[in-house]
Amino acid sequence: MAHDDDLRFAHVLADDADAQTLGRFRAADLKVDTKADHTPVSDADRATEEAIRRTLSRARPRDGIVGEEFGNEGYGARRWVIDPIDGTKNYVRGVPVWATLIGLMVEDEVVAGVVSAPALNRRWWAAKGTGAWTGRSLSSASRCRVSDVDKLGNASLSYSDLAEWEEHGRLDEFLDLTRACWRTRAYGDFWSYMLLADGAVDIAAEPELELYDMAALVPIVQEAGGRFTGLDGVPGPHSGDALATNGPLHDEVLARLQVH
Known part of the structure; x- marks a missing residue:
């Protein structure tokens, strides 16, 4: 399918992010600041986004980046949209419900996405036209389907x-x-x-x-x-x-x- 390679690459980005985030989760020396919008940001948030940006700059130098911690970089039809730790308040309090979010947009449409929650030992992913999947890896996955509740x-x-x-x-x-x-x-x-x-x-x-x-x-x-x-x-x-x-x-x- 059109975005299979992009989805596989997003999993590589997520693997690197998991190593960063898990390595600092519940760390005694985790540094936490307060941003202008009064939300917390940790050194893990910043280090994880920096690591993703470094890999993107090497492997996808023509693609733009939109990130929570460091803003927009580059131009063009393709943009990677990154939230290094979604659920930072949970992360800094030791609650294991947080994830790295990695999306790929072409023009204004999101064509692929990976959500990696390593403390839950779960990951979800999808690319346009290929279905949604969850599991611990590409080789160990099951199909995601919404409910049929209608009331x-x-x-x-x-x-x-x-x-x-x-x-x-x-x-x-x-x-x-x-x-x-x-x-x-x-x-x-x-x-x-x-x-x-x-x-x-x-x-x-x-x-x-x-x-x-x-x-x-x-x-x-x-x-x-x-x-x-x-x-x-x-x-x-x-x-x-x-x-x-x-x-x-x-x-x-x-x-x-x-x-x-």
Whole structure:
């Protein structure tokens, strides 16, 4: 398929990232700073992104890079979108739910993505047209498929933070949605979307995200049979927020989250 080589290369990047992140996880001398947006950043975040950028500069010198810690680099149709540690708050507190996100965009479409969560001993990946997969490696994988739940009363919803919904003026709408669902849990960050791709969760939504938070997630959700849009209904990771569902529930959830 068109992006098989890119996907294999993304796994190489993820292998290198895993060595960096696991090596510093729960380290007694882990250095943690606070960024301008009041979120934490560790020396592991920075070192991991630097390592990925070095490999990209050697192996894919014509490709651009979008990274959480060091911004944009290069131009052109192809861009690698990197979040070195998604779930830094978990990482710095010793909670094992965090991952490196690696997405490849061609023009404005994400064509491949890898989510690597080494402390969970799990990885998820997808390329356009090849399905979504999970396992410990390319040679040890099983297919991801979303659920077939088609009623909100039977649906499981995952989110990250109630305060963000309040800050964005959608708390009432979001709480009404939670009341309509069978179950709600704040699994948070990448984990919500990977559980969706696994069929364990039916809805995942967040009201404030960056491109690097979402790019790698999009092809995995879509290739597992789900839908990924902004809260405006526009497909893909460009809206600054996210709604991912198994498909049958999407339009109803989207309508419920609109501000009245």
